[in-house]
Amino acid sequence: MTTSAFIHVQHLLGTGHAVRATRLGQALAARGVDVTLATGNLLPPTLDTSGLTVVDLPPVRSPDAVFNRLVTPDGTEIDANWRAARVKATLTAFSAKPYDLLLTETYPFGRRMFEFELGKLVETAKSSARPPLMATSIRDILVRKQELWKEEWMADKALAFYDRVLVHSDPAFVQLSDSFPFADKIDHLVRYTGYVGGAARASSTGHDGMDEVVISCGGGAVARGLLEAALVARTLSAVCGDATWRILVGHDISEEAFLNYRNRAGDGVIVERARPDFPDLLKRAKLSISQAGYNTVLDLLIAGTPSVLVPFAQAKETEQSQRAEALAKHGRAVVVAEDGITPAQLAEAADAALALPRESAEVRLGGAEASADILLADLKERFG
Missing domain, CATH: 3.40.50.2000 (Glycogen Phosphorylase B;)
Structure with a gap:
């Protein structure tokens, strides 16, 4: 039977979250996993999602860098009806088939504004007859919160629902504890993957960029x-x-x-x-x-x-x-x-x-591939 994975990603302003989630999904797909990518915002046109089944959830974004409001693509502020429709769309997509793996990009280490949706998603997964392996995917550095309780909530949520925390960095360069004060509470869940990059991207053979x-x-x-x-x-x-x-x-x-x-x-x-x-x-x-x-x-x-x-x-x-x-x-x-x-x-x-040396940094790369290998090993341990 084919292993299946459900990845949820929500980008609000920048597109980095969607790029990382897509590359991780493609690394899983390259290893034979049937991957569904549920995206909560419009994906950038330059992003290659080949190999993935993309589910477009009702799109939403942040209108500015304050991140205290959510609006639809036409600028309409969301309301209770929109939230209910979003939860329904997410749970419908997740219940379309039995998934072996649920991966949430950033949450619970961010995206608290989506607790109405993602909290329901992880609770539904956890209470199912055959709970999937649950993992979260986070970048090298987290945004610090002014209220310490919010960061402790993140750690407690991870401990309550998650089996694995994938940190996409090189610990010799940046460690989770550099930006997260409760890293020690979840240390047993954490695996450093290296930086996520290196997926196939369009190349050019011309001279654009030369000495520019x-x-x-x-x-x-x-x-x-x-x-x-x-x-x-x-x-x-x-x-x-x-x-x-x-x-x-x-x-x-x-x-x-x-x-x-x-x-x-x-x-x-x-x-x-x-x-x-x-x-x-x-x-x-x-x-x-x-x-x-x-x-x-x-x-x-x-x-x-x-x-x-x-x-x-x-x-x-x-x-x-x-x-x-x-x-x-x-x-x-x-x-x-x-x-x-x-x-x-x-x-x-x-x-x-221009006085700086031109040299590639010796940082650990291949984070998408390492993440896929870690998750497949976890799945084998969980389900045999």
């Missing part, structure tokens, strides 16, 4: 300051002002805003939409300028490209700042604060970053 400064912003929903500064910074750079600056605008940015950026680009500046061959562009580039999201930083570590990091740090966000500082500590990046960033600051940082 490549500016990227992931989905782009919270990258306005970086993009505005990048449009002007080339003319202020003493070292790389003669290079082509290629600005990749994420697909979460409206077409109107994208055209505005493109129309304002000066000589030597190319503005285009984010590309699936981004890792190849990085390998050919002389410099990367970006935020410090999980997937972008992983691509940077693999490419070895000198980089300027402008971590997203609005509201109470701490994750990207911690990741950027970790790279800076290892001599891999120059960090510029997002708040009030100017073209002159960005140009100065770009000039400084």
